[in-house]
Amino acid sequence: MVIDGHCHAGQGDILTAPWNTDAPLRAYLRRARAAGIDRTVVFPAFHSDYAIANDALARIVERDPGRLIGFAFVHCKRDAGRIDEMIDRAVRQHGFRGVKVHGSDGMPTRELCEAVRRFRIPLLVDVVGRAYVVDMLAGAYPDVDFIVPHLGSFADDWRTQQAVVDQLVRHPRVYSDTSGVRRFDYLIEVVRRAGAHKLIFGSDGPWLHPGVELHKIRLLGMMPSDEAKVLGGNMMRLLRSRRLPQTRSVSLPAPRSPAGSPLRRSPVPLLSGHAP
Numbered sequence: 291m292v293i294d295g296h297c298h299a300g301q302g303d304i305l306t307a308p309w310n311t312d313a314p315l316r317a318y319l320r321r322a323r324a325a326g327i328d329r330t331v332v333f334p335a336f337h338s339d340y341a342i343a344n345d346a347l348a349r350i351v352e353r354d355p356g357r358l359i360g361f362a363f364v365h366c367k368r369d370a371g372r373i374d375e376m377i378d379r380a381v382r383q384h385g386f387r388g389v390k391v392h393g394s395d396g397m398p399t400r401e402l403c404e405a406v407r408r409f410r411i412p413l414l415v416d417v418v419g420r421a422y423v424v425d426m427l428a429g430a431y432p433d434v435d436f437i438v439p440h441l442g443s444f445a446d447d448w449r450t451q452q453a454v455v456d457q458l459v460r461h462p463r464v465y466s467d468t469s470g471v472r473r474f475d476y477l478i479e480v481v482r483r484a485g486a487h488k489l490i491f492g493s494d495g496p497w498l499h500p501g502v503e504l505h506k507i508r509l510l511g512m513m514p515s516d517e518a519k520v521l522g523g524n525m526m527r528l529l530r531s532r533r534l535p536q537t538r539s540v541s542l543p544a545p546r547s548p549a550g551s552p553l554r555r556s557p558v559p560l561l562s563g564h565a566p
């Protein structure tokens with residue numbers, strides 16, 4: 291089972307760069323199938339309102355539930371005060387399995403960390419080169435699974451990537467994904483020093499080619515058991531830890547969703563049976 295742990299889907303509304311304009315999946319899905327990728331974690335493109343973007347993503351995931359696994363996107367400043375509500379809706383109604391935040395929007399706050407902890411879902415946080423934030427997050431929330439994409443820097447900041455390798459060694463529940471990482475030897479260093487259980491394959495599709503990113507992992511030359519962890523086993527383990535608490539946290543407002551709307555579990559059949 292090969293899982294691409296990092297892909298974007300749906301339209302953005304900001305229109306100043308590819309990542310906030312459109313993340314079309316047609317070519318991605320064809321390329322991923324040809325490469326042997328079975329499942330793909332998707333989150334929205336950058337958007338001015340992630341509540342809208344998450345709902346749009348849910349419709350995309352519904353069309354291909356056998357392949358797509360949704361993660362919600364939140365903006366910790368703009369969405370402050372409604373983050374728990376957004377995640378509750380994403381998990382219960384849309385069957386989403388994790389959350390993505392981007393440091394250029396805002397770093398994770400306690401409000402967000404408490405919400406992902408409540409559902410035991412992973413938080414994928416792009417720290418945009420600010421590796422020191424990982425120490426704050428992992429120190430304050432040692433029981434939350436944090437995935438740091440791109441080894442901390444999509445922009446190839448090797449200082450950040452070196453620091454994140456050390457953090458993967460030190461923090462048991464901090465992981466990194468491989469998407470867009472060009473400095474190949476840092477990935478080998480992660481496997482050697484932190485262990486293959488700390489690395490998650492991701493492509494950053496549809497903007498990067500999933501076949502190229504997957505081939506990069508094959509070239510690491512890992513033992514088959516380690517490669518299986520990186521290519522899907524690790525992400526599967528994190529996705530399975532989700533739980534659905536009976537009640538919402540008392541300090542937050544009632545959900546905006548219509549009363550009596552059915553709560554659906556994840557549309558991903560292989561995963562749904564394992565969630566408590």
Ligand SMILES: [Zn+2]
Nearest residue numbers: 296297298494
């Ligand atoms: Zn990305």
